[in-house]
Amino acid sequence: MSRVTGADLPELTPEERAHSDKLLALIRREIEEQSGWMSFARFMEMALYEPGLGYYTAGASKLGGDGDFVTAPELSPLFSRCVANQCADVLWALGGGDILEVGAGTGLMAADMLNELQTLDQLPGHYLILEVSADLRQRQIATLSARAPKHLKRVTWVDALPAARRGVIVANEVLDALPVERFRIRSGRINALGVNWQTTGLAWTEAPAAAELEDKVRAIERQIGSELPEGYTSEVNLRLDPWLHSVAKVLKAGAMFFIDYGLPRAQYYRPERHDGTLLCHFRQRFHSDPFINVGLQDIGAWVDFTAAAEAATDAGLEVAGFTTQAHFLMGLGIEQHLKSAGERELVERLSLARQAMLLTLPGEMGERFKVLGLSRGVKQPLRGFAIRDLAASL
Numbered sequence: 001m002s003r004v005t006g007a008d009l010p011e012l013t014p015e016e017r018a019h020s021d022k023l024l025a026l027i028r029r030e031i032e033e034q035s036g037w038m039s040f041a042r043f044m045e046m047a048l049y050e051p052g053l054g055y056y057t058a059g060a061s062k063l064g065g066d067g068d069f070v071t072a073p074e075l076s077p078l079f080s081r082c083v084a085n086q087c088a089d090v091l092w093a094l095g096g097g098d099i100l101e102v103g104a105g106t107g108l109m110a111a112d113m114l115n116e117l118q119t120l121d122q123l124p125g126h127y128l129i130l131e132v133s134a135d136l137r138q139r140q141i142a143t144l145s146a147r148a149p150k151h152l153k154r155v156t157w158v159d160a161l162p163a164a165r166r167g168v169i170v171a172n173e174v175l176d177a178l179p180v181e182r183f184r185i186r187s188g189r190i191n192a193l194g195v196n197w198q199t200t201g202l203a204w205t206e207a208p209a210a211a212e213l214e215d216k217v218r219a220i221e222r223q224i225g226s227e228l229p230e231g232y233t234s235e236v237n238l239r240l241d242p243w244l245h246s247v248a249k250v251l252k253a254g255a256m257f258f259i260d261y262g263l264p265r266a267q268y269y270r271p272e273r274h275d276g277t278l279l280c281h282f283r284q285r286f287h288s289d290p291f292i293n294v295g296l297q298d299i300g301a302w303v304d305f306t307a308a309a310e311a312a313t314d315a316g317l318e319v320a321g322f323t324t325q326a327h328f329l330m331g332l333g334i335e336q337h338l339k340s341a342g343e344r345e346l347v348e349r350l351s352l353a354r355q356a357m358l359l360t361l362p363g364e365m366g367e368r369f370k371v372l373g374l375s376r377g378v379k380q381p382l383r384g385f386a387i388r389d390l391a392a393s394l
């Protein structure tokens with residue numbers, strides 16, 4: 001995957017252009033109704049989730065080699081096998097329970113996890129999937145029907161967070177897809193970066209931040225021990241705290257694992273990261289301009305894992321561990337999974353070895369991606385954090 005500028009992105013087909021223009025017209029209308037201002041979080045919400053038109057809610061192929069980006073479960077079944085091993089430990093400690101996967105993408109992780117959990121003799125009572133995209137829900141049904149048909153009866157799709165239960169909650173690359181606010185430091189004050197409409201199309205616009213955003217940024221400055229410099233631009237996720245509080249209510253006892261690209265707060269808001277963390281994906285290329293190909297490209301922001309841990313502890317959960325994806329997968333035996341592929345064809349073994357490298361190498365997904373483990377009522381240490389636990393950095 002390569003970083004590009006807008007000019008280097010592949011051309012849109014006339015149908016894609018028409019689709020994007022339809023969504024832009026809706027966004028423009030809402031901006032005009034609000035006297036020329038839309039918060040960035042609202043823009044991101046419309047670009048990703050506007051019914052029938054947003055990136056996740058319309059029919060773009062999105063994930064996988066023929067889509068816009070490849071997530072860890074799309075890259076290799078080794079990832080889901082390791083996560084399943086961690087879930088199995090928790091289910092065993094609880095004496096059984098359910099799994100809830102939030103934002104299940106194409107359904108590959110669910111299928112690979114259920115197959116591995118069967119091998120481990122730790123199938124959950126129910127495997128629930130909370131998915132906001134009707135299009136992806138259809139793909140999940142197709143994937144599970146093809147790859148794990150005997151487990152389909154355990155899988156239930158839910159439209160909202162389910163009632164409290166014992167078990168495990170997993171979400172891979174979901175926190176980064178929650179809409180964020182952007183801000184910029186101007187003459188010592190905090191401005192919100194919003195979106196308006198000019199003759200050339202969507203454009204950034206600044207206004208003094210509302211109290212909630214201002215308070216959050218000031219709190220960040222106090223926690224990192226210095227004022228952010230003039231012109232510093234970054235993101236804050238104001239929805240993370242209420243969202244995690246709601247998710248926490250689902251877990252009577254058990255653990256949750258959030259896997260995403262992100263950093264502890266002190267690193268997230270370092271001076272050198274002065275232009276924020278927005279990351280847009282379009283056909284295996286990435287860049288940082290959310291106003292290009294609106295509705296056709298993914299938009300995400302790095303996760304402030306300190307904020308996630310604070311919200312979770314405030315909601316009564318414990319931080320069970322925080323580590324890099326590489327250390328998490330190594331703690332859960334990725335090497336053994338590779339070795340056990342020993343009898344397979346050479347080509348397949350080589351392919352798995354390459355996948356393991358991409359999942360764990362520092363320059364690939366190994367360090368950029370982190371895993372935050374949260375628990376309630378589970379006392380035994382979790383294997384994923386046994387090799388290296390960075391929770392003290394949060």
Ligand SMILES: C[S@@+](CC[C@H](N)C(=O)[O-])C[C@H]1O[C@@H](n2cnc3c(N)ncnc32)[C@H](O)[C@@H]1O
Binds near residue numbers: 073105130171172173
């Ligand atoms: C980047 S994709 C990751 C998909 C999958 N977990 C994977 O790793 O391949 C983000 C997923 O989260 C879903 N999603 C985003 N916000 C959500 C929310 N608030 N609740 C449930 N699903 C959500 C999207 O529809 C999509 O399935």
